[in-house]
Amino acid sequence: MQCSSFAMGLRVSEIVNLKITDIDSRNKQVSIDRAKGKKDRYVNLPEIILDQLREYYKIYRPKKYLFEGQYGEQYNKRSAQLVFKQALKKARINKAVGIHALRHSYATHLLENGSDIKFIQELLGHNDIKTTLRYTQVSDQSIKKVKSPLDTL
Numbered sequence: 001m002q003c004s005s006f007a008m009g010l011r012v013s014e015i016v017n018l019k020i021t022d023i024d025s026r027n028k029q030v031s032i033d034r035a036k037g038k039k040d041r042y043v044n045l046p047e048i049i050l051d052q053l054r055e056y057y058k059i060y061r062p063k064k065y066l067f068e069g070q071y072g073e074q075y076n077k078r079s080a081q082l083v084f085k086q087a088l089k090k091a092r093i094n095k096a097v098g099i100h101a102l103r104h105s106y107a108t109h110l111l112e113n114g115s116d117i118k119f120i121q122e123l124l125g126h127n128d129i130k131t132t133l134r135y136t137q138v139s140d141q142s143i144k145k146v147k148s149p150l151d152t153l
Contacts, residue, residue, distance in 0.1 A: 008043045009106035009124050011036065012099050016075045018066040020057075025050055032125065041125045107135040112145075 010018075014032050022031045028045040035041065053066070062068045067075040084099040103124070110120050121132040 006102040006106055007046045007049045009103050009110075010043070011103060012077050012080050016065070016067060016077055016080055019064055020062060020066055023053065023066065025054075035125050039125055039127075041122065043123055104135050107132065114145075 008030060010032070014035050017033075017035075018030070022033065023045065024031065025045070028047065028050060029042045030045050032041050032043060060068070063072050065074045067080070069075040069079060081099050084102075088095070088097070107120055107124060110123070111117065117129065117132060120135075121129055124132055124135065126132045
C-alpha cells in the first residue's frame with residue numbers, strides 16, 4: 001500500500017479507492033477516477049509494483065477494491081495511515097511523518113531526476129502549478145545540477 005503512494009504519487013484516498021479494474025497491466029498504467037477535484041487521470045505503473053501487485057492478488061484475491069478491508073469492503077483511510085505508522089516503527093524510522101510524505105517524496109524525486117514540472121503536475125493531478133511547486137522541495141543537489149547555457153557552448 002505504501003509502495004503505491006511512493007511509486008505513483010497517490011493520495012491515501014486514491015489508494016483505498018483503487019479497484020482491480022483500475023489496473024492496466026498491459027499498458028502499465030493505473031486509472032485514478034474522480035480524485036480530488038473530481039478529476040480523472042492516469043499514472044504510470046512501475047514494473048516492480050506490477051510484480052508486487054500480482055503476488056498480492058494471488059494471495060488475497062480481492063473482489064472489487066484492490067486493497068480490501070474486513071469482509072471485502074473498501075479499506076479505510078485511517079487504517080492505511082496506521083499501517084504506514086507501524087511500518088515506520090518496524091523499520092525503526094523515528095520521524096514524525098504521515099503517509100502523505102511519500103507523495104511529496106515522489107514529486108521531489110521526479111524533479112531531481114529531471115522530470116518537467118508540468119508532467120509532475122499532471123501525474124499528481126494538480127489544477128494549479130503552485131500546488132505542485134509546494135510538493136517539490138528543491139534540494140541543493142538539484143540546484144547544483146543546473147548548468148549555465150554558457151557551459152553548453
